[in-house]
Amino acid sequence: MEEQNTSQEMDSLATQVVPSTSNKGKRKSNPQGKSSKQPAAKQKRVSTPGKNSEAMILPDIKAIMEEVTARLQVQNELSAFLKKKITELDKDKRVQIGVFGETGAGKSSLINAIIDEENLLPSSDECTSACTSVIIKVEASVDDKYQALIEFLKTEEWNDELWYLLQSAGDKNNEETADDDDDDDDDDDSNDYIENKLSALYGEEWKKNSFKDLTEKKCFSDIHELLKSGTKTFTCKTAMDLSGKLTPYTMNSPLPSQSKTRKGKRYYWPIVKCVTVKVPNKDLLQHVTLVDLPGSGDCNKSRDEMWKRIVGDCCVVWIVTEIKRAASKETAWKILSRVSRFIGNGGECQLICFICSKSDTTGISHGRLPGEVHKLIVNRNTQAKEQVKQKIKNKKKPFSDNCFEVFTVSSREFLQKEHLDPEETEIPKLQRLLKNLNNLHSETKNYVSGAFTILSLIQDAKHKKAGDKNENVCAELKNTLGCKYEQIKKEIEEVYKTFEKCLSKGVENSKKEDENKLKKLLDKEDGRGFHRTLKSVVEGGGVHKTRKEINFNVELASCLTNSIDEKFSKIFPCASWSDTIRINPAVTYKPFNGSISAFSLGTDLLTTEYKDLKLQLDFLKMEEEKIKEKLNETIRIEKKMIYNSLLETIETKMKECYEVHSLTAPGSADSQLPPPAPLPSH
Structure with a gap:
C-alpha cells in the first residue's frame, strides 16, 4: 500500500513539476502536463551534455531546478526528499594548495606568474624583507575588482603575545652579561625575530615603555582600533594598487618605491592573523585557493592554530627552494620535516611538489651565445631534478614515492622569454595542475549530472507501474x-x-x-x-x-x-x-x-x-x-x-x-x- 501511494505521488509530481525548457515560441509551460511534446523537449535539454558545453548550460539547468522546486507544493515526504536533493546539488567545493619556502625563494613571484598577475604579491626581487608570520590566501573574486580582507588578532590574543615577547626580550638583555661567551645562534635568531616584530609595530617605543604603557589605548590608538575592529577590507581596480595598500600589513619594511612615503610609519603585520586576496577573472582559482604559508607555526596561539588547520586541509603542498644547491640546502628539507605530521597522517595531502625556483640563474651566462645559455640552463635543471629526486628517495618520510613531483621553474623567464620557451619554465605544468584540480571539483559537472538524474527519475514516474517487481x-x-x-x-x-x-x-x-x-x-x-x-x-x-x-x-x-x-x-x-x-x-x-x-x-x-x-x-x-x-x-x-x-x-x-x-x-x-x-x- 505504501509503495502504491509513493507511485501515485511520483506520478502526480511528474505531471506538475517538470517545466518546459524551450525559450522559443509563445506557448507557456503547462502545469497539468497536457502537452505531449513537453517531456520530449525536457529530455532533449537535460541529456548528458558534452564537456565543453557544461559551463554554458549551468545557468539554464539551475533555472530549471528552481522552477521544479517552486512546483513541489505537495507537503509530503517525497516532496521534502526531492527538495533536499535539489538543494544538495548546489555546493561549491574548494581545494587548498599550501605554498612553503624560505625568504627569497621566490614564492610570491611563482604565485604571480602562475595566475598571470605580475604585480599582485610583492616579491623578494623588489625588497629584502618578506612577510614573517602572515598567512596569505589567494583565490578568485566574484566581481571585476581586486579585493583583500585582513583579519587581525583579538585584543586579548595580542596582549598575551606582547607580554611574552617583552618578557623574552627583557630576559635576553638581562642575561647578556652573564652569557657573553654563549654563542647560541638559535637564541640570537629568536631574539632578532622578537625585536623585529616589536620594532615594526612600535618603533623604538617598545624599549622605553612598559607592557601597561604599550597597551594603553591613548598611546597607540591606531593599533587598538585595528585589534578592536577585527577586520579591514581593501577594494582596488588594479593589482598594483592593492599590493601597495597591503604593504604595511604583510611586509617588514617598505618596497624601494615606497621607502620615502612609508619611512617612519608603522607596520601592522605582527597583529595580522590572515590576509585573503581575491583576484578577478581567474578560472584557475575557481575551485582552488593558493595559500602562502610560513614554514612553521607561530608563538601566538591563535595564529598557530590557524596555521595547523590550513596546513592540515591542504590536498597539495608546494615547497619552494632556489635551484642552487636545492638538494643539499637544508631549509626546504627542514620545512618538509616540520609540516610532515600535519600534512601526512594528521592531514590529507595527496601530492608534494618540490619546486626548484630561479632555474634561469646560472651565474656564467655573461658573454655566452643564447644557444649556449639555453643548453647550460636545461642541463643544470635536469641535473638538479635528479639530485632532488634521489634525496627524496633516500630521506625517511611518511609518504610514498608517488606522492612527490619535482619541478624546475623560472618565473622571470616565463614572463620575459629570453632564454627558455614557456613550457621549459614549467610554469605551464603547474597551471595544468591547477586546471585539473578545478576539473575534479567542477560544480558544473556535478550539478548537471545530479540534476539530470533527478529530472529523469521524476519524468519516468509517468511510465512506472507498481507491482511485484518493486517488492x-x-x-x-x-x-x-x-x-x-x-x-x-x-x-x-x-x-x-x-x-x-x-x-x-x-x-x-x-x-x-x-x-x-x-x-x-x-x-x-x-x-x-x-x-x-x-x-x-x-x-x-x-x-x-x-x-x-x-x-x-x-x-x-x-x-x-x-x-x-x-x-x-x-x-x-x-x-x-x-x-x-x-x-x-x-x-x-x-x-x-x-x-x-x-x-x-x-x-x-x-x-x-x-x-x-x-x-x-x-x-x-x-x-x-x-x-x-x-x-x-x-x-x-x-x-x-x-x-x-x-x-x-x-x-x-x-x-x-x-x-x-x-x-x-x-x-x-x-x-x-x-x-x-x-x-x-x-
Missing part, C-alpha cells in the same frame, strides 16, 4: 545492505583492535624514553644556554620558537604517534595520483582497507534484470556514491582529529605543569626538568 527489488536491496553492513562493521572492529595494541606499546615506550628525550633535546655540546632555553620552553607552553624549534610536547607524543604511524597511513591513506600533471586518480580514498569503497548495492546487476526500473536504480546508485563520498569526507576529517588528538592531549596534560614551573622561574642552578604529566590512556 522483489526492495527485498534484494535490503538483503545486500545487511550483508555489506556486517562486512564493514567487522573491518572497523579489527582496526580498533590493531590501534589498541599499537598504542599500548607506545605508552610503554613513553614511560621508558620520555625523560631522556627531553634532556637530549636541551643538551648542548658546550652546556651553555641550557637554563635560558629551558625557561623559554616552559614559558612557551613547551615550545621554544627558534630556527631549530624545540617542542617538548611533540617529543612526549612521539612514542605514541610512532607506534601507529605505519598502520594509520595504511588504514587511512591519502588518495594518490598516477599522473600528477593530468591528475588521473590511480587510487581513490579507501579508508578501512577499502571496505567502504567496495560497498555496493549491486544496482548495475539489478538493472540488467529489471530494465523498466533502470532510472530508479540509477538514482539509487547516484545516492549510494554520494553517501560514500560524504562518509569518506567525514572519515577524512575525523581521522585528522584522532591523530592530532595525541599531541593535543599531551599539550593539555602538560599545560598545568608548565604554568607551575613558569612561576618558579626555572633558570637557577638547582632547577630541575618539569616532570612529565601522566600520559593519556589510549
Whole structure:
C-alpha cells in the first residue's frame, strides 16, 4: 500500500513539476502536463551534455531546478526528499594548495606568474624583507575588482603575545652579561625575530615603555582600533594598487618605491592573523585557493592554530627552494620535516611538489651565445631534478614515492622569454595542475549530472507501474545492505583492535624514553644556554620558537604517534595520483582497507534484470556514491582529529605543569626538568 501511494505521488509530481525548457515560441509551460511534446523537449535539454558545453548550460539547468522546486507544493515526504536533493546539488567545493619556502625563494613571484598577475604579491626581487608570520590566501573574486580582507588578532590574543615577547626580550638583555661567551645562534635568531616584530609595530617605543604603557589605548590608538575592529577590507581596480595598500600589513619594511612615503610609519603585520586576496577573472582559482604559508607555526596561539588547520586541509603542498644547491640546502628539507605530521597522517595531502625556483640563474651566462645559455640552463635543471629526486628517495618520510613531483621553474623567464620557451619554465605544468584540480571539483559537472538524474527519475514516474517487481527489488536491496553492513562493521572492529595494541606499546615506550628525550633535546655540546632555553620552553607552553624549534610536547607524543604511524597511513591513506600533471586518480580514498569503497548495492546487476526500473536504480546508485563520498569526507576529517588528538592531549596534560614551573622561574642552578604529566590512556 505504501509503495502504491509513493507511485501515485511520483506520478502526480511528474505531471506538475517538470517545466518546459524551450525559450522559443509563445506557448507557456503547462502545469497539468497536457502537452505531449513537453517531456520530449525536457529530455532533449537535460541529456548528458558534452564537456565543453557544461559551463554554458549551468545557468539554464539551475533555472530549471528552481522552477521544479517552486512546483513541489505537495507537503509530503517525497516532496521534502526531492527538495533536499535539489538543494544538495548546489555546493561549491574548494581545494587548498599550501605554498612553503624560505625568504627569497621566490614564492610570491611563482604565485604571480602562475595566475598571470605580475604585480599582485610583492616579491623578494623588489625588497629584502618578506612577510614573517602572515598567512596569505589567494583565490578568485566574484566581481571585476581586486579585493583583500585582513583579519587581525583579538585584543586579548595580542596582549598575551606582547607580554611574552617583552618578557623574552627583557630576559635576553638581562642575561647578556652573564652569557657573553654563549654563542647560541638559535637564541640570537629568536631574539632578532622578537625585536623585529616589536620594532615594526612600535618603533623604538617598545624599549622605553612598559607592557601597561604599550597597551594603553591613548598611546597607540591606531593599533587598538585595528585589534578592536577585527577586520579591514581593501577594494582596488588594479593589482598594483592593492599590493601597495597591503604593504604595511604583510611586509617588514617598505618596497624601494615606497621607502620615502612609508619611512617612519608603522607596520601592522605582527597583529595580522590572515590576509585573503581575491583576484578577478581567474578560472584557475575557481575551485582552488593558493595559500602562502610560513614554514612553521607561530608563538601566538591563535595564529598557530590557524596555521595547523590550513596546513592540515591542504590536498597539495608546494615547497619552494632556489635551484642552487636545492638538494643539499637544508631549509626546504627542514620545512618538509616540520609540516610532515600535519600534512601526512594528521592531514590529507595527496601530492608534494618540490619546486626548484630561479632555474634561469646560472651565474656564467655573461658573454655566452643564447644557444649556449639555453643548453647550460636545461642541463643544470635536469641535473638538479635528479639530485632532488634521489634525496627524496633516500630521506625517511611518511609518504610514498608517488606522492612527490619535482619541478624546475623560472618565473622571470616565463614572463620575459629570453632564454627558455614557456613550457621549459614549467610554469605551464603547474597551471595544468591547477586546471585539473578545478576539473575534479567542477560544480558544473556535478550539478548537471545530479540534476539530470533527478529530472529523469521524476519524468519516468509517468511510465512506472507498481507491482511485484518493486517488492522483489526492495527485498534484494535490503538483503545486500545487511550483508555489506556486517562486512564493514567487522573491518572497523579489527582496526580498533590493531590501534589498541599499537598504542599500548607506545605508552610503554613513553614511560621508558620520555625523560631522556627531553634532556637530549636541551643538551648542548658546550652546556651553555641550557637554563635560558629551558625557561623559554616552559614559558612557551613547551615550545621554544627558534630556527631549530624545540617542542617538548611533540617529543612526549612521539612514542605514541610512532607506534601507529605505519598502520594509520595504511588504514587511512591519502588518495594518490598516477599522473600528477593530468591528475588521473590511480587510487581513490579507501579508508578501512577499502571496505567502504567496495560497498555496493549491486544496482548495475539489478538493472540488467529489471530494465523498466533502470532510472530508479540509477538514482539509487547516484545516492549510494554520494553517501560514500560524504562518509569518506567525514572519515577524512575525523581521522585528522584522532591523530592530532595525541599531541593535543599531551599539550593539555602538560599545560598545568608548565604554568607551575613558569612561576618558579626555572633558570637557577638547582632547577630541575618539569616532570612529565601522566600520559593519556589510549
